[in-house]
Amino acid sequence: MKKLFTVIIALALMVSISATAKAVDSKNPYAMIETVAKVTFKRFSDEQPEIRKNPEILKDIVREELMPYINYRYAALKVIGFKNFEQTTSQSRADFVDVFREYLVTSYAQVFTLYKQQEVEFEPERDFDDAKVVAVRTSVLDPGRPPIDISFRVRRNTTTNEWKAYDMVAEGVSLLDSKESELSGLIRQKGLPYVTEMLKEKSDQKIVFK
Numbered sequence: 001m002k003k004l005f006t007v008i009i010a011l012a013l014m015v016s017i018s019a020t021a022k023a024v025d026s027k028n029p030y031a032m033i034e035t036v037a038k039v040t041f042k043r044f045s046d047e048q049p050e051i052r053k054n055p056e057i058l059k060d061i062v063r064e065e066l067m068p069y070i071n072y073r074y075a076a077l078k079v080i081g082f083k084n085f086e087q088t089t090s091q092s093r094a095d096f097v098d099v100f101r102e103y104l105v106t107s108y109a110q111v112f113t114l115y116k117q118q119e120v121e122f123e124p125e126r127d128f129d130d131a132k133v134v135a136v137r138t139s140v141l142d143p144g145r146p147p148i149d150i151s152f153r154v155r156r157n158t159t160t161n162e163w164k165a166y167d168m169v170a171e172g173v174s175l176l177d178s179k180e181s182e183l184s185g186l187i188r189q190k191g192l193p194y195v196t197e198m199l200k201e202k203s204d205q206k207i208v209f210k
Contacts, residue, residue, distance in 0.1 A: 055207035058109035
């Protein structure tokens with residue numbers, strides 16, 4: 001349960017709302033994370049009645065609001081792993097990236113069914129002028145529980161100078177590294193198309209409140 005709790009907060013912190021996109025400073029990783037978090041918490045709170053009636057709304061919200069701020073292609077290629085590139089084709093990798101995106105949509109949407117209104121503290125901004133990757137650290141505060149440390153790995157696009165999140169580390173555990181460890185062996189043993197189809201089946205699952 002604690003792991004799910006940390007993931008809930010992590011995902012919420014990485015979401016944005018399109019209507020407020022102009023207010024999101026994507027060229028400042030610290031400001032971006034804090035702004036999108038505050039706006040997103042409000043949206044999920046406001047839409048809870050509709051979401052309770054139709055949990056699939058969560059998928060729509062994630063597609064529309066979360067994915068523009070997630071570098072899912074970079075994350076997908078990291079999951080494939082450098083060692084597996086030689087046994088994959090450009091087409092199979094492209095197919096995997098598309099499916100991995102939808103897998104993230106379903107995974108994030110399902111986690112959001114456990115969302116509750118927790119307080120989050122953000123670390124002060126640090127100098128990032130010469131950085132390509134920044135870890136934005138936060139603390140999740142929930143009554144009756146010790147603070148939970150979560151950091152977000154945010155990567156700069158050197159062409160646009162914009163930042164996007166690609167991983168989160170909760171209590172010292174990287175979710176991207178965990179997913180790479182889980183799938184890279186399967187890719188090596190059974191091939192990328194097999195893993196792509198496996199993730200497609202998972203991405204097609206309905207969102208349910210448990």
